[in-house]
Amino acid sequence: MKRMKMYWLAVCLMLACAEASKILVVFPLPSRSHANLGDGIVKLLLNAGHEVTYISPFPYKNAPPTLRTIDVSKNFEIMPMDIMNIKTIMNTSKFLHSIAFKMYMAINMMRHTLQLEGVNKLVADPKEEFDLVIAEWMFTEIPAGFASVFDCPLIWLSSVEVHWMILQLVDQPTNPAYTVDLMSTYAPPLSFWQRANELWTQVTIKFLQYVWLDGVQERTFNELIHPLILKRGRKPPTFDESRYNASLLLSNAYISTASPVALPQNHKFIGGYHIDEEVKPMSAELKKLMDNAKHGVVYFSMGSNLKSKDMPEELKKSLLQMFGTLKQTVLWKFEEKMDNLPSNVHILDWAPQQAILSHPNLAVFVTHGGLLSTTESVHFGIPIIGIPVFADQFLNVVKAVNKGFAQRVDLSYTMADELKEAIIEVTSNKRYAEKAKELSFIHHDRPVKPGVELVHWVNHVINTRGAPHLRSPALHVPFYQKMYLDLAAVLVILFLAGRVLLKKICAAVRSKKESGSQKKNN
Ligand SMILES: *[C@@H]1O[C@H](CO)[C@@H](O)[C@H](O)[C@H]1NC(C)=O
Numbered sequence: 214m215k216r217m218k219m220y221w222l223a224v225c226l227m228l229a230c231a232e233a234s235k236i237l238v239v240f241p242l243p244s245r246s247h248a249n250l251g252d253g254i255v256k257l258l259l260n261a262g263h264e265v266t267y268i269s270p271f272p273y274k275n276a277p278p279t280l281r282t283i284d285v286s287k288n289f290e291i292m293p294m295d296i297m298n299i300k301t302i303m304n305t306s307k308f309l310h311s312i313a314f315k316m317y318m319a320i321n322m323m324r325h326t327l328q329l330e331g332v333n334k335l336v337a338d339p340k341e342e343f344d345l346v347i348a349e350w351m352f353t354e355i356p357a358g359f360a361s362v363f364d365c366p367l368i369w370l371s372s373v374e375v376h377w378m379i380l381q382l383v384d385q386p387t388n389p390a391y392t393v394d395l396m397s398t399y400a401p402p403l404s405f406w407q408r409a410n411e412l413w414t415q416v417t418i419k420f421l422q423y424v425w426l427d428g429v430q431e432r433t434f435n436e437l438i439h440p441l442i443l444k445r446g447r448k449p450p451t452f453d454e455s456r457y458n459a460s461l462l463l464s465n466a467y468i469s470t471a472s473p474v475a476l477p478q479n480h481k482f483i484g485g486y487h488i489d490e491e492v493k494p495m496s497a498e499l500k501k502l503m504d505n506a507k508h509g510v511v512y513f514s515m516g517s518n519l520k521s522k523d524m525p526e527e528l529k530k531s532l533l534q535m536f537g538t539l540k541q542t543v544l545w546k547f548e549e550k551m552d553n554l555p556s557n558v559h560i561l562d563w564a565p566q567q568a569i570l571s572h573p574n575l576a577v578f579v580t581h582g583g584l585l586s587t588t589e590s591v592h593f594g595i596p597i598i599g600i601p602v603f604a605d606q607f608l609n610v611v612k613a614v615n616k617g618f619a620q621r622v623d624l625s626y627t628m629a630d631e632l633k634e635a636i637i638e639v640t641s642n643k644r645y646a647e648k649a650k651e652l653s654f655i656h657h658d659r660p661v662k663p664g665v666e667l668v669h670w671v672n673h674v675i676n677t678r679g680a681p682h683l684r685s686p687a688l689h690v691p692f693y694q695k696m697y698l699d700l701a702a703v704l705v706i707l708f709l710a711g712r713v714l715l716k717k718i719c720a721a722v723r724s725k726k727e728s729g730s731q732k733k734n735n
C-alpha cells in the first residue's frame with residue numbers, strides 16, 4: 214500500500230517537472246513512411262510528458278490518455294493510387310513525377326485535410342489551444358495556418374535532408390552551384406552542365422510558384438484559415454506572414470549522410486530519431502534462419518509504399534530465379550505467396566526491418582533507397598544496393614554510392630543480372646561493409662541521441678515562446694538587397710552622372726581655352 218502511494222507521488226512529481234505542454238502534430242500524408250516519422254515524434258513528446266494531438270491517416274491503437282488522434286484516413290481517397298504502383302512507375306508517365314504535379318497534389322491534400330470533419334472541428338473550436346504546432350513540410354506551406362489559428366510557434370519537420378525549397382522558409386535558398394534540388398539525381402561536385410541544370414530547376418520552380426502555385430496556396434489559406442482566425446477575434450495574417458514565421462526547422466538527416474553545407478541557427482539535425490533505442494526482437498523462426506545463414510543474408514525490401522506484388526510477372530520470375538543461384542540466404546519482403554521457391558529464398562509478408570538490419574549475419578540490404586531505409590542502414594552499419602523508384606530516392610542512392618557504401622541498380626524489366634553482379638560485388642568486396650561501419654560510427658558519435666535533441670529543441674521553442682533569437686536575419690532582407698542590386702544601381706548612376714559631369718567640365722575648360730587663344734590671336 215505504502216509502495217503504491219510512493220509510486221503515484223513519483224509519477225505526479227515527474228509530470229509536474231516535465232511541465233506538460235499541448236502540442237499539435239500535423240502529418241496528414243497518407244503514406245506509411247511519413248507516418249513513421251510522425252509516430253516517432255509523438256512517442257518522444259509523450260515520453261517527455263507533453264499532451265499531444267496528432268493529425269494522422271493511420272489511427273492509433275491503444276492510444277495513451279495524453280494522446281488524442283484525429284483520423285484523416287479519408288486522405289487515402291484523394292491519392293491517385295497509381296502513383297505508388299511499381300508497374301505504372303516503370304512505364305513512366307513523366308507528369309506524375311513532375312514537381313509541379315506534386316505541389317499541386319500536396320495543396321489539394323491540405324485543402325481536403327482542413328475540410329475533414331475531425332480537423333475542422335478542432336480548428337473551428339475557439340476553446341482549443343496549443344503551445345506549439347509541429348508540421349511536416351511536403352510541398353506546401355498551408356500547415357503553417359495551424360500555428361496562426363492557435364497563435365503559437367511553429368516547427369517545420371523536413372522528412373528529407375534540408376533543401377533550398379524548405380530553407381527559404383527560415384533563411385534563404387541554398388546556392389545551386391554546390392547544393393542540389395531534392396528531386397535531383399546529381400551529387401556535388403557538379404559539372405558545368407549539372408550546375409546549369411540545378412540553377413534552371415530553381416529558377417523554373419520559383420517561376421511556377423510565383424505565377425501559379427503560390428496563388429493557389431494563398432487563396433486556399435485565405436478561404437479556409439482566415440475565417441477561423443476572425444472567429445477567434447484576431448486580425449488574420451497574410452499567407453506570407455504565416456509561412457515565413459516558423460521558429461525551427463528539424464531535418465530528418467544527419468551529417469553522416471547529409472551534405473556539410475552552412476545551415477541557419479534554427480535548423481537542427483535529428484535524423485535517426487524514429488529508430489527505437491532497443492530493437493524489438495524478431496520471431497524465433499526468423500532468428501534461427503539468420504543465425505544459420507553460413508554465407509550471410511541478403512535482405513530485399515522495396516519499402517512500405519511500393520508493393521512488390523505490383524511488380525511485373527516477368528520481373529518477379531527472373532528475380533526469384535536469380536536469387537536461387539546465390540549462395541546467401543535471401544529474405545524478400547513480399548506481400549503475396551509464391552510457389553516454387555528456391556531453398557535459399559524466404560518470403561516475409563511483414564519484415565521486422567530494424568531487427569533484420571541489426572543481425573550480424575546480414576551482408577547487404579537491397580532497398581528502394583527511401584530516407585528511412587538509408588538512415589536505418591547507416592544506423593546499423595549495413596551496405597546497400599539501391600534501386601531508386603521515386604522522389605528523393607534517386608538522390609539518396611547517388612549520395613550513398615558516392616559515400617562508398619552502396620551500389621546502384623536501375624529499375625527495369627531486365628535488372629536481375631545487374632542486381633546479381635551488384636550483390637556479388639558488395640558482398641565480396643570488403644570496402645562497402647567497412648565504409649558502412651565507418652559512417653555508422655559518425656552517425657552515432659554525437660553529444661546526445663537525436664531523440665533527446667528533438668525534445669530539447671521542442672521545449673526550448675515552447676519555453677522561449679518561439680525562439681525569436683534563433684531566427685535568421687536573412688528572412689527580412691529582400692533579394693535585391695542580398696544581391697546589393699540597389700548599391701549596384703547607385704554606383705551605375707554615380708558613374709553615369711560622373712561621366713556627364715566630367716564631359717561638361719572638359720567642354721567648359723576647352724571653350725575657355727579656345728576663347729582665351731582667340732583673344733591672343735586677336
Ligand atoms: C508496360 O510496358 C511494357 C513494355 O514496355 C508492356 O509490356 C506492359 O504491358 C506495360 N504495362 C502497363 C501496365 O502499361
Ligand SMILES: *[C@@H]1O[C@H](CO)[C@@H](O)[C@H](O)[C@H]1NC(C)=O
Pocket residue numbers: 360361362363364365366367450454455458460678679680
Ligand atoms: C508567429 O510566431 C509566433 C511565435 O513564434 C506566434 O506567437 C504568432 O502567432 C505567429 N504568427 C503567425 C501569423 O503565425
